[in-house]
Amino acid sequence: xxxxxxxxxxxxxxxxxxxxxxxxxxxxxxxxxxxxxxxxxxxxxxxxxxxxxxxxxxxxxxxxxxxxxxxxxxxxxxxxxxxxxx
Numbered sequence: 001x002x003x004x005x006x007x008x009x010x011x012x013x014x015x016x017x018x019x020x021x022x023x024x025x026x027x028x029x030x031x032x033x034x035x036x037x038x039x040x041x042x043x044x045x046x047x048x049x050x051x052x053x054x055x056x057x058x059x060x061x062x063x064x065x066x067x068x069x070x071x072x073x074x075x076x077x078x079x080x081x082x083x084x085x086x
Contacts, residue, residue, distance in 0.1 A: 001075070001078065003050060003051045003052075004051045004052070004053065004071065004075055006047070006051070007047050007048050007050070007051035007053055008051075008053075010044065010047075012034065012036070012040075012041075012044050013044050013047065013048055015033075015034075016030055016041075016044060016045065016048060016054075016065075017048070017053065017054075017067060019033060020054065020065060020066060020067045021067060024057075024064050024065060024066040025064065025065055026062045026063060026064055026065070027041065027042065027045060027062075027063050027065065028062070030045070030065065045065060048065075051071070052068055052071040053067065053068055053071055053072070054066065054067060054068060055067075055068045
C-alpha cells in the first residue's frame, strides 16, 4: 500500500492517471501532454507500474498504458473501512 500512496503523492503521476481514465495511451502520447522530458515521463510511468496503478502492453515498438482498476478498487475498499457509520 505504501508504494501506491508514494505513486499518488506526485501531481504529475496523478495527472497521468487523469489522462488514462478516458482512454489507453502510448508513452509518447502521454509525454506530449507535459512540458517535461520523455525520460522523466518514463520514470513516472515506471513508478505507476511498480505500484500496480497502470498496466503496460507492448504493441510492436509502442507501449500502451491503461489504468489497473483492480488496484484502484482494492485501495478504495481499504480506505472506506475507515468511514464512520452514522
